Amino acid sequence: METVVSGIRPTGNLHLGNYFGAIKSFLKLQEEFNCFFFIADWHSLTTHPHPDNIRNSARTILAEYLACGIDPEKATLYLQSDVRETAELYLYLNMNAGIGELMRTASFKDKARKQMHIADAESDGSVEKEIFNENNKHSVSAGLLTYPTLMAADIIIHKAVKVPVGKDQEQNMEMARRFARRFNTTYGVDLFPEPASFYMSDKAVKVPGLDGSGKMGKSEGNAIYLVDDEKTIHKKVMKAVTDAGPKEPNSKKPEVIANLFTMMEIVSSKEAYNFFDEKYNNCEIRYGDMKKQLAEDISKFCAPIRERILDIQSNEDYMAKVARIGAEKAHESAAKTLKEVRQIIGFRPE
Numbered sequence: 573m574e575t576v577v578s579g580i581r582p583t584g585n586l587h588l589g590n591y592f593g594a595i596k597s598f599l600k601l602q603e604e605f606n607c608f609f610f611i612a613d614w615h616s617l618t619t620h621p622h623p624d625n626i627r628n629s630a631r632t633i634l635a636e637y638l639a640c641g642i643d644p645e646k647a648t649l650y651l652q653s654d655v656r657e658t659a660e661l662y663l664y665l666n667m668n669a670g671i672g673e674l675m676r677t678a679s680f681k682d683k684a685r686k687q688m689h690i691a692d693a694e695s696d697g698s699v700e701k702e703i704f705n706e707n708n709k710h711s712v713s714a715g716l717l718t719y720p721t722l723m724a725a726d727i728i729i730h731k732a733v734k735v736p737v738g739k740d741q742e743q744n745m746e747m748a749r750r751f752a753r754r755f756n757t758t759y760g761v762d763l764f765p766e767p768a769s770f771y772m773s774d775k776a777v778k779v780p781g782l783d784g785s786g787k788m789g790k791s792e793g794n795a796i797y798l799v800d801d802e803k804t805i806h807k808k809v810m811k812a813v814t815d816a817g818p819k820e821p822n823s824k825k826p827e828v829i830a831n832l833f834t835m836m837e838i839v840s841s842k843e844a845y846n847f848f849d850e851k852y853n854n855c856e857i858r859y860g861d862m863k864k865q866l867a868e869d870i871s872k873f874c875a876p877i878r879e880r881i882l883d884i885q886s887n888e889d890y891m892a893k894v895a896r897i898g899a900e901k902a903h904e905s906a907a908k909t910l911k912e913v914r915q916i917i918g919f920r921p922e
Contacts (some may be wrong), residue, residue, distance in 0.1 A: 573604070573605050573606040574605050574606065574733045574734060575605065575606045575607075575608065575730050575731060575732045575733055575734075576601055576605040576606065576607045576608070576732060576733075576734045576735070576736065576770065577607075577608045577609075577610070577726065577727050577730055577732035577734075577735055577767075578594070578598065578607075578608075578609055578610075578735060578736050578737075579609075579610045579611070579612040579615070579652065579723075579726055580594075580609075580610075580611060580612060580633060581612045581615050581616050582611050582612070582613055582616055582626070582629035582630045582632065582633045583616065583619075583629065583790065584629065584632075584790050584797075585632060585636065585797040585798065585799050586633065586636045586637075586640070586797065586798050586799075587779075587788055587789075587790070587795040587796055587797045587798065588779050588788060588795070588796050588797075588798070588835075588838075588839075588870070588874075589778075589779040589781075589787060589788030589789070589795065590798075591640060591779075591798060591877075592777040592779050592838060593738075593777060593778060593779060594736060595637070595640045595641075595642070596777075597736065598642060598647075598736070599640070599641050599642065601647075601736070602642065602643060602646040602647040603646065605734070607646070607647035607648065608647070608648045608650070608730050608732070608902060608905070609637065609642060609647055609648070609649050609650075610649075610650050610651065610652050610655075610726065610902070611630050611633045611634060611637075611650070611651050611652060612652045612726070613626055613629075613630050613651055613652050613653045614652045614653055614658075614659075614722065615652070615719065615722065615723075616629070617715060618683075618713055618715045618716045618719065630651055631885075631891065632885075634649070634651075634891060634894065634895060635881055635884040635885045635891060636798060636799070636881055637649060638880075638884050638891075638894065639798070639877050639880035639881040639883075639884055640798070640877060644894045644897060644898060648898055648901040648902050648905070649894060649898045650895070650898030650899050650901070650902040651895060651898075651899065652726065654895070654898075654899035654902065654903070655729070655899065655902045655903055655906045657729060657903070657906035657907055657909070657910040658722075658725050658726055658729050658906060659725075660910060661725040661728070661729050661906075661909075661910060661913060662718075662721055662722050662725040664755075664913065664917065665721040665724055665725055665751050665755070666718055666721050668751070668754055668755065668758060669718070669720075669721050669751065671717070673747070673750075674717050674718060674720060674721070675717065677719075677720060677743055677744065677747065678743055679719065679720075679740075679743065679744060680716060680717055680719065680720075683712075683716055684712045684716065719744070720744045720747040720748065720751075721747075721751060723744050723747075723748060724747065724748035724751040724752065727748050727767050728748065728751070728752050728764045728765075728767065728909075729905070729906045729909050729910070730902075730905050730906065730909070731763075731764060731765055731909060732765075732767050733765050733767060733768060734767065734768055734770040735748075735767050735768070735769060735770055736770045736771075737769050737770070737771070739771075741769075742769060745767065745769045748767055749766040749767060752764035752765070752766050752767065753766055759916045759917065761916055763909075763912060763913070763916065777838060778834075779834070779835065779838065780830075780831030780832075780834050780835060781794035781795065781831070782794055782795070782796070782808055782809065782811070782812040782813070782831075783812075783813055784812075784813035784827060784828035784831060786827075796808055796809070796870060796874070798874055798877045798878060798881065799874075799877075799878050799881050799882075800874060800878070801878065802871040802875070805867055805870050805871045805874065806864075806867040806871070808867075809863050809866050809867035809870065810860075810863050810864075810867065812828075812831075812832060812863060813828045814828060814829060814832070814859045814863075815828060815829060817855065817857055817859070818852060818853075818855050818857065819855065820855070821853060821854060821855055822853045823852075823853075823855075825852065829852070832859075832862065832863070832866065833845070833848070833849065833852075835866060835870070836848065836862070836865070836866050836869070839866070839869045839870050839872075839873045840865065840866065840869040841869075844865055844869065848861075848862045848865070
């Protein structure tokens, strides 16, 4: 089977956007591909988390992945930091990466601006200028700069041919292909396939946020987490942004209202969706009633997942076993690749 790799940073609980945007597709991928799903705890170091937060966040994602249905017997589920071979390949890729190409990546510029508090309106040149300004108190880490090479190492260490990503990751994926191609060309080999971006547009769903800002994320008041209880979900949904309601029949829904209908389309019955859609088109919509229905439907969807999350989190032995088995399987794959890499470069294979 072809190999698929996907990683997620442990930055908090999984939400509905994570589930419908990615995890639901992962459940199908694990039946059709040789899947490696990892928790990117090394990547999280660019934000300087406390050691306890690293451990707890990784544990949270592991439990929630399992609760959503990722099967450790069908897919390799592991922590990035458990596969040390990735770090060595990361080093080799960095030796052939140019600082200029890394600094030109959009994700680096955006994160560097935020870390140095540079206004988005300023030119790209200002980012480089501030980075090299020795008086700048807000330094940017080399880890942030070399994020694309670590991402490439995560992927090609398993010789993946497909990577499920969002459109915002396409530049980093192009760099992963470039680094794989560059290694092959530099050493005159055909070791690494160039990983293809795997868009799940026909399967994945863009879940809107509750604050009307677009895609569901982890900002305050924006997300519904899979572990949220009924009371929490009801409170969040009832606070969702709405407007004064339509003034003319069959009016176009503004984004904040379209977002609510999108969420209802995802979790509610077709009958419920059609009922409130008709009420909106007839200028009879009562957003309070719609939100109550939406909160109830979301709670019904999340309840069994939440129950499984709590059950899995309480079973320390099972979680440790899953992490250990995943680490062993990932290590076996990575070690085989790294042995070839070391031989090609000129180092001892072991």
